[in-house]
Amino acid sequence: xxxxxKLIRLGAASLVAGTLFSGAALAEPARIPEQALPxxxxxxxxxxxxxxxxxxVESLSTEVGPRMFGTPGDAAAxxxxxxxxxxxxxxxxxxxxxxxxGWVRGxxxxxxxAPFPQPLHxxxxxxxxxxxxxxxxxxxxxxxxxxxxxxxxxDSLAGKIVFIAQPMVRHIEGLGYGHAVAMRGDGPxxxxxxxxxxxxxxxxxxxxxRFPHTGVTEHDEGVPRIPAAALSVPDAEQLERLLARxxxxxxxxxxxxxxxxxTQSFNVIGEVRGxxxxxxxxxxxxxxxxxxxxxxxxxxxxxxxIVTAAAKLIRDLPQRPRRTVRVVLFAAEEIGLVGAKxxxxxxKGEMARHVIGVEADFGAGPVYAFNSTANPAxxxxxxxxxxxxxxxxxVPGGEKASGxxxxxxLRRAGMPVVDLELDGTDYFDVHHTADDTLDKxxxxxxxxxxxxxxxFAYLAAESTGSFGPIEIPPAKQ
Amino acid sequence: xxxxxKLIRLGAASLVAGTLFSGAALAEPARIPEQALPxxxxxxxxxxxxxxxxxxVESLSTEVGPRMFGTPGDAAAxxxxxxxxxxxxxxxxxxxxxxxxGWVRGxxxxxxxAPFPQPLHxxxxxxxxxxxxxxxxxxxxxxxxxxxxxxxxxDSLAGKIVFIAQPMVRHIEGLGYGHAVAMRGDGPxxxxxxxxxxxxxxxxxxxxxRFPHTGVTEHDEGVPRIPAAALSVPDAEQLERLLARxxxxxxxxxxxxxxxxxTQSFNVIGEVRGxxxxxxxxxxxxxxxxxxxxxxxxxxxxxxxIVTAAAKLIRDLPQRPRRTVRVVLFAAEEIGLVGAKxxxxxxKGEMARHVIGVEADFGAGPVYAFNSTANPAxxxxxxxxxxxxxxxxxVPGGEKASGxxxxxxLRRAGMPVVDLELDGTDYFDVHHTADDTLDKxxxxxxxxxxxxxxxFAYLAAESTGSFGPIEIPPAKQ
Numbered sequence: 001x002x003x004x005x006k007l008i009r010l011g012a013a014s015l016v017a018g019t020l021f022s023g024a025a026l027a028e029p030a031r032i033p034e035q036a037l038p039x040x041x042x043x044x045x046x047x048x049x050x051x052x053x054x055x056x057v058e059s060l061s062t063e064v065g066p067r068m069f070g071t072p073g074d075a076a077a078x079x080x081x082x083x084x085x086x087x088x089x090x091x092x093x094x095x096x097x098x099x100x101x102g103w104v105r106g107x108x109x110x111x112x113x114a115p116f117p118q119p120l121h122x123x124x125x126x127x128x129x130x131x132x133x134x135x136x137x138x139x140x141x142x143x144x145x146x147x148x149x150x151x152x153x154x155d156s157l158a159g160k161i162v163f164i165a166q167p168m169v170r171h172i173e174g175l176g177y178g179h180a181v182a183m184r185g186d187g188p189x190x191x192x193x194x195x196x197x198x199x200x201x202x203x204x205x206x207x208x209x210r211f212p213h214t215g216v217t218e219h220d221e222g223v224p225r226i227p228a229a230a231l232s233v234p235d236a237e238q239l240e241r242l243l244a245r246x247x248x249x250x251x252x253x254x255x256x257x258x259x260x261x262x263t264q265s266f267n268v269i270g271e272v273r274g275x276x277x278x279x280x281x282x283x284x285x286x287x288x289x290x291x292x293x294x295x296x297x298x299x300x301x302x303x304x305x306i307v308t309a310a311a312k313l314i315r316d317l318p319q320r321p322r323r324t325v326r327v328v329l330f331a332a333e334e335i336g337l338v339g340a341k342x343x344x345x346x347x348k349g350e351m352a353r354h355v356i357g358v359e360a361d362f363g364a365g366p367v368y369a370f371n372s373t374a375n376p377a378x379x380x381x382x383x384x385x386x387x388x389x390x391x392x393x394x395v396p397g398g399e400k401a402s403g404x405x406x407x408x409x410l411r412r413a414g415m416p417v418v419d420l421e422l423d424g425t426d427y428f429d430v431h432h433t434a435d436d437t438l439d440k441x442x443x444x445x446x447x448x449x450x451x452x453x454x455x456f457a458y459l460a461a462e463s464t465g466s467f468g469p470i471e472i473p474p475a476k477q
Numbered sequence: 478x479x480x481x482x483k484l485i486r487l488g489a490a491s492l493v494a495g496t497l498f499s500g501a502a503l504a505e506p507a508r509i510p511e512q513a514l515p516x517x518x519x520x521x522x523x524x525x526x527x528x529x530x531x532x533x534v535e536s537l538s539t540e541v542g543p544r545m546f547g548t549p550g551d552a553a554a555x556x557x558x559x560x561x562x563x564x565x566x567x568x569x570x571x572x573x574x575x576x577x578x579g580w581v582r583g584x585x586x587x588x589x590x591a592p593f594p595q596p597l598h599x600x601x602x603x604x605x606x607x608x609x610x611x612x613x614x615x616x617x618x619x620x621x622x623x624x625x626x627x628x629x630x631x632d633s634l635a636g637k638i639v640f641i642a643q644p645m646v647r648h649i650e651g652l653g654y655g656h657a658v659a660m661r662g663d664g665p666x667x668x669x670x671x672x673x674x675x676x677x678x679x680x681x682x683x684x685x686x687r688f689p690h691t692g693v694t695e696h697d698e699g700v701p702r703i704p705a706a707a708l709s710v711p712d713a714e715q716l717e718r719l720l721a722r723x724x725x726x727x728x729x730x731x732x733x734x735x736x737x738x739x740t741q742s743f744n745v746i747g748e749v750r751g752x753x754x755x756x757x758x759x760x761x762x763x764x765x766x767x768x769x770x771x772x773x774x775x776x777x778x779x780x781x782x783i784v785t786a787a788a789k790l791i792r793d794l795p796q797r798p799r800r801t802v803r804v805v806l807f808a809a810e811e812i813g814l815v816g817a818k819x820x821x822x823x824x825k826g827e828m829a830r831h832v833i834g835v836e837a838d839f840g841a842g843p844v845y846a847f848n849s850t851a852n853p854a855x856x857x858x859x860x861x862x863x864x865x866x867x868x869x870x871x872v873p874g875g876e877k878a879s880g881x882x883x884x885x886x887l888r889r890a891g892m893p894v895v896d897l898e899l900d901g902t903d904y905f906d907v908h909h910t911a912d913d914t915l916d917k918x919x920x921x922x923x924x925x926x927x928x929x930x931x932x933f934a935y936l937a938a939e940s941t942g943s944f945g946p947i948e949i950p951p952a953k954q
Contacts, residue, residue, distance in 0.1 A: 065595035118542035
């Protein structure tokens, strides 16, 4: 898509600070000097020989483990991150507060009470309500898909436990997630509108193990809230088989989560300061929090490790890059991108100096494609990056980078972004489960991913000029 | 090995009833008539086109699910089995009582309390004691192997929680199981002798998922009993990493199993009666009970399905085979082969008419080898069976058949046995875990296994003469 066409579609308010507010250097389209390429190649070779990323995710997932927002593990993770970035020799390390209401998982239990009594493995969706004392026991009404449930008439599900049996497609880019996750986010609201007493969903996951996948769910003022939980895939299939017998199936669901009220955590930020333009930053994002069930090795310990190790490799070069490489370890991503929103708010006056960003939040690698959302005028600089990534077996993608969940928030604030696409084929096997543990991280793959992130970060930090302005995505409906 | 050599090694008491007490027909070495081969081939083709085994394991694992000895699920399994065998048209179906003390799992929880607090996934070993009220909290002492722990001096582990980190080899025959399982069976006794307060073992399993593997453990009069549990493999590795930091690691373990006292279940037996010699039986064994954690689809729902479907295929032939095919669904295998011992006791007067037996208790197939423990004089009959199995891609094995856990008890009582070796490469990924569910059973593989069992059972039931006498294995030390 040509720039002119893009700009015609932009409202004036969307034209970003990049070209309007900053110095002359930022008014030019981005360029990367030729002499940066051999250095990028050295970084890659060093990373592939042992990037240090595995040691970082090993440390975080072992010495901290589960670190859900607001829990003691989360506080331990913040302390760990500050200490780790300092230990690795980052030039500047600091924290920024992030506030949000807390939620703490309790007991979670589901039992088929008729016709064939047996336990089911479930987990409460994040921020769901507890069941009433003694639990909810009711007949199951099954829908093959979320859309099928939306077709049900208001009050038609009165007093029932709704079960949505929608499966999830396995796909390298996670194509199936966006399709399946709607039932997790909005399912409880829509089921409640139709009178349901509780909601059970088939886990939004691609494995066939007995791990239910948690994840945050929404609520809506004006709609009564109902408890909601996910069944593991084998348990969802078991419930389908039980229902296929044609007799009414009743389930008892017990959830006892608690809402401890206002809660705080911190974004942890570390910089390798630029030698010429230290106030101009290349953002490497990942999130420090995890769900409570696993040790968060894959989601997102791997991302923390990739961006931290990439920056550390750059820090260890004979000289600092021209611009600053800023690692932002976001708080409270899992519960609603809360840390990214806090960062965007805290730094809104400096968005023009956020030159470009990337995020690692899709597992432990490898990286297989490079996409960008930048101004077409910056394409010469992006070409240099594409060329440098090619020996890592990274294919040039298109102009469709999202920035990822957290860095995508900064894209909405006008920051150009790239995606170093991580292979997500197996990602949703362990995502948001107890099975997200270190043994799922392959040291060789995470080294390759770190090599790709270091390559991009270094070349972007050696650049001059701007990768923007970019088209701001339309606000979510 | 020649017969003469074998017989020289036999004590007179070991010479089995086969040739001594039964009719003239049983005094001759076994023979299988040529005309049985085309019928065996038809059975195979029918089995491969859809043996019915998958439907049987689907039914058992769905309509009953977990069925640990003495639980309501176990009673439901007995009722299910009686109804299923009758529904399938077996000529005779009955039950025989099996008594043993009960054990019921309670809460099971382990937490690292220092230096990096976090939960660990554990499960109590079967028949272990509860921890004292409030749990046991103590420092961990790690041993790389069970043998290393045996080297520790008496009382040297006073007050500690012993952790045995021994891994298990993946192997088609389950080679790693025998090696690793000693720490589960005798570990609590040996740890207690050395003063330990509790025992944690790395699960006897080959997966890397967060499922601890249960299994029965022993005790010894005169040695104090201590609580014992298994860590999932990822949790065992996490504990290793925590210990590798060099600081003392403390864990709190809470287990609340109960001992409900004398408990009863039933072996369920069904026969396809022989047309000429109905009192001479070919035994097809599997066990009906399962551990409580999963739905027992693989262990041993698959075995129940294979032997039941194989007998049903034979039952559906235009005429009954010469001898009886007897399916024995043993009770209480998991907790110590209790049902098989009860069967051997109840039928000890008829052992001479137990012509030969086989067991399915190593997953859902395929079958890849055929071994026998029979008298070399019967080799001509075995050759016919080997030849008939060959198109199923079953390789002739050696003279080393064990009979399997339950049917092995009958071998000790003098019954010749064969092993239709099931591919156990992945078996210990789910064995004794919550993840033992129907999705782990491949319909095509279980059809092949059923074809092999039907082939053997039919040809053995068409045989005349004896597969014995056999050498009785020496008693266990």
